Amino acid sequence: MGSRESVAATNQTHIDKSENPAPMAATDITMVEAINLALARAMEQDENVVMLGEDIATNGGVFRATLGLKERFGYKRVMDTPLAEALIAGISVGMASQGLKPVAEIQFMGFMYAAIEHLVSHAARLRQRTRGRLHCPMVMRIPYGGGIHAPEHHSESMESMLAHVPGLRVVTASSPARAYGLLLAAIESPDPVIFLEPKRLYRISRQPVIDDGQALPLDVCFTLREGSDITLISWGAMIYETLQAADRLARENIHAEVIDVATLNPLDDDTILASIEKTGCCVVIEEAPKHCGFGAEISARIAEQGLYLLRAPVARVSGLDVPMPYFRQETLYMPDEGDIYQAVKKTLEQIT
Amino acid sequence: MRYPNDLPSPIQYLDASGALRHDLPANIDTKKLIRFYQTLVLIRIFDQKAVALQRTGQIGTYASCVGQEAIGVGIGEALKPTDIFVPYYRDVATQYLRGVALKETLLYWGGDERGNVYRGAAACDFPLCVPIATQVTHAAGIATAMKIRDQHDATLVTCGDGATSRGDFYESLNLAGVWQLPLVVVVNNNQWAISVPRTLQSAATTLADKAIAAGIEGIQVDGNDVCAVFDVVSYALRKARAGKGATLIEALSYRLGDHTTADDATRYRPVEEVNAAWQREPIRRLREYLHQQDHWNEAAEKKCLADCADTVQAAVDGYLATPPQAATDVLDYLFAELPMSLYGQRQQILDKAERLSLGGAHGKP
Numbered sequence: 001m002g003s004r005e006s007v008a009a010t011n012q013t014h015i016d017k018s019e020n021p022a023p024m025a026a027t028d029i030t031m032v033e034a035i036n037l038a039l040a041r042a043m044e045q046d047e048n049v050v051m052l053g054e055d056i057a058t059n060g061g062v063f064r065a066t067l068g069l070k071e072r073f074g075y076k077r078v079m080d081t082p083l084a085e086a087l088i089a090g091i092s093v094g095m096a097s098q099g100l101k102p103v104a105e106i107q108f109m110g111f112m113y114a115a116i117e118h119l120v121s122h123a124a125r126l127r128q129r130t131r132g133r134l135h136c137p138m139v140m141r142i143p144y145g146g147g148i149h150a151p152e153h154h155s156e157s158m159e160s161m162l163a164h165v166p167g168l169r170v171v172t173a174s175s176p177a178r179a180y181g182l183l184l185a186a187i188e189s190p191d192p193v194i195f196l197e198p199k200r201l202y203r204i205s206r207q208p209v210i211d212d213g214q215a216l217p218l219d220v221c222f223t224l225r226e227g228s229d230i231t232l233i234s235w236g237a238m239i240y241e242t243l244q245a246a247d248r249l250a251r252e253n254i255h256a257e258v259i260d261v262a263t264l265n266p267l268d269d270d271t272i273l274a275s276i277e278k279t280g281c282c283v284v285i286e287e288a289p290k291h292c293g294f295g296a297e298i299s300a301r302i303a304e305q306g307l308y309l310l311r312a313p314v315a316r317v318s319g320l321d322v323p324m325p326y327f328r329q330e331t332l333y334m335p336d337e338g339d340i341y342q343a344v345k346k347t348l349e350q351i352t
Numbered sequence: 353m354r355y356p357n358d359l360p361s362p363i364q365y366l367d368a369s370g371a372l373r374h375d376l377p378a379n380i381d382t383k384k385l386i387r388f389y390q391t392l393v394l395i396r397i398f399d400q401k402a403v404a405l406q407r408t409g410q411i412g413t414y415a416s417c418v419g420q421e422a423i424g425v426g427i428g429e430a431l432k433p434t435d436i437f438v439p440y441y442r443d444v445a446t447q448y449l450r451g452v453a454l455k456e457t458l459l460y461w462g463g464d465e466r467g468n469v470y471r472g473a474a475a476c477d478f479p480l481c482v483p484i485a486t487q488v489t490h491a492a493g494i495a496t497a498m499k500i501r502d503q504h505d506a507t508l509v510t511c512g513d514g515a516t517s518r519g520d521f522y523e524s525l526n527l528a529g530v531w532q533l534p535l536v537v538v539v540n541n542n543q544w545a546i547s548v549p550r551t552l553q554s555a556a557t558t559l560a561d562k563a564i565a566a567g568i569e570g571i572q573v574d575g576n577d578v579c580a581v582f583d584v585v586s587y588a589l590r591k592a593r594a595g596k597g598a599t600l601i602e603a604l605s606y607r608l609g610d611h612t613t614a615d616d617a618t619r620y621r622p623v624e625e626v627n628a629a630w631q632r633e634p635i636r637r638l639r640e641y642l643h644q645q646d647h648w649n650e651a652a653e654k655k656c657l658a659d660c661a662d663t664v665q666a667a668v669d670g671y672l673a674t675p676p677q678a679a680t681d682v683l684d685y686l687f688a689e690l691p692m693s694l695y696g697q698r699q700q701i702l703d704k705a706e707r708l709s710l711g712g713a714h715g716k717p
Binding site for chain 2: 077079090091114122129167169189191219267268
């Protein structure tokens, strides 16, 4: 894992951090293209990297994240599995135990539940229960989140279920460049990693990304925007609305610091607390239901370690404590830029 | 490829009385028969000892394999060191033959995961698996890795009859069929999944029939005849190593003991059924046969029992003398490298271990 000293450098995107002339030209690509680029790079660099999942080989994945990989690396390394999520997770554990690096795709988070037994009871525990004799360097990629008018069971944000599991690394990206660097890090990691892909951001924008094989650290938050008035903490797709709210606030001369948590487990408390030390207040923004959401963990850590840094109560903006609504009512559920803006204004009014 | 010996199902060479029903396969000679026998006896004695250790508070809950030893010995004798074994939790015989020391088995059931640190042929084997049937998918994954790497090895996984009701079992067989995996799945059909009998587990005529839907071969074998188990498993492993696909083997046996030491089987099954099952157990029939053939006598039996008792006692002594694990072991193997966010909990463990003056006496709460 990268040292904390490297955080400053990695807070920027891939592009920003390289001061020397890049060996390759940066290309403007979407997040899903960046993911594809990282997968191809990982397969090229390490013959133990294999891909598996439903519709990932010939079809290139329902989101096309694995497009062209079967043609390039062959069917033995890019495998269409039968339609069975528990099996996908279970065979990944078996393959990983023998030195392969399986990168499994679960098509939508709403279908991951059958796979969870293998993540909790085996992937996360294998190194521990064999005292290091075996380990499980698998990656499970899971597109997640709502806002794309998808069918039922296609829009969940259940990341806190995964972040609760000791022994699993849980990572999510919010830009093409961070998706590239974090996915490479996930595949390089000797630990099991859940890589959550905010599918609403798959094609929402383009960003220059250099395919230089550089991984990002898996245990730091990224400070996307500096500010001294309030700290906005989020991850995944909600970073998009959070940055929009920060823009609006800036026009009112309110300077928000925006932190992309990125690695939900392990969590980098230090970056969050250092920001709150500066701003004295914060809003935690998540798409998931509020009750036991990951925002609760962040809020609790702030209370435990930084209560006296706060000048106003911690605020949370989240989804509702309801099952993800079917798409006609999706907007009632999804936190938006207005919710974040209001929470910030209310928090600032409460400052003592 | 099909099992070549034209024998009625379930496959059996030695019947319950020790009479030979069919000529033994050529690869089972007298030396091998005696080795089978000695391991069966050793595991029976070990199993009795392990139950006694649990009753006296020296290990935790233990899952006895009494009556099912022939399945484990047959499998263990058929596997090659380059194959991978994925056990469930009644596989002490196979694990022993793979090189897992009996002391390690006790260490595991004594609540210490250092008992999962295997060496030798078992170095890449899985530790035993408690969540039912999940291990079958892991074995399918290992078989997939072998296939990807063009290895000519096989993966063998065991499960109980209850496990055949779970999705993981079907999903794995299905994959093994589609991908022609070098996988052998052995079901220890001991007739009882805790209190639920085989008849309430599935309406299938045989559990081996479950292979049909997956498009692989299913074979039913007398799991109390170590010769039959060895022969059928050897065949399935050969087939797998040759790239000819997967096999499901249903080994018919009977759980003569409780489900685990935490169970009381008298609550749900008649003693007559258990007594009848004792007449079919695997050890006596082989001893009878060896006697008939003049390969065994009272003196050999006496020596065998004494040697096995010594071996088991040495394992117990070694287990009880094992120094305690480091308190921080509870955390230090979770990730390849301890994340900074867990440094605080590591210190908390050290502080608590000091406060409680934690020693290392195994089995003592």
